[in-house]
Amino acid sequence: MPTIGVLALQGDVREHVRMLQEAGASAAAVRRPAELDAVDGLVIPGGESTTMWKLAETFDMLQPLRMRIKEGMPAYGSCAGMIMLADRIEDGAAGQQTIGGIDMVVRRNAFGRQVDSFESDLDFAGDRVHAVFIRAPWVESVGGDVEVLGRCEPGDRIVAVRQGPLLATSFHPELTGDTRVHRYFVDMLREL
């Protein structure tokens, strides 16, 4: 059984831990480099990417995270976690940095004020899922190695992607009780 960490600097950590356990993985909160060393994969939760970035620097986690991603550790980021996995961001805070890994441009708070938070049914990797968006980013553009797994109205925007061992969604499957996205990630770990 793979052990999957949930980055626990900030955000909805407990919900991801529960979903990973329901999806058949063993889950552990990760705050320190030694805890990161001990996991087979990592979930980066929703929350606030600016705060997450600053805390990652404060806790000396940014470089270790970049290193493990570079070495091929599987990771899944939802919402703020998607922003953290993007190589480039638009509308970031001044100086905002990411962990990176997925060759994409992600626009923060992209859906705008009128649809600040909304729910929508969409196709994720061939499964119909109910998706919850909360001040969500969308993917503005992707490089050639990135597979688009899901799109959403308004605008047919890219909201789910995969590049090798890295998965990201603009939405929050951890808030729906539907474990399929987490199962998809656990299956990815088993295949790799």
Ligand code: GLN
């Ligand atoms: N808007 C947040 C950010 O920029 C993301 C929101 C979320 O994770 N629900 O980090």
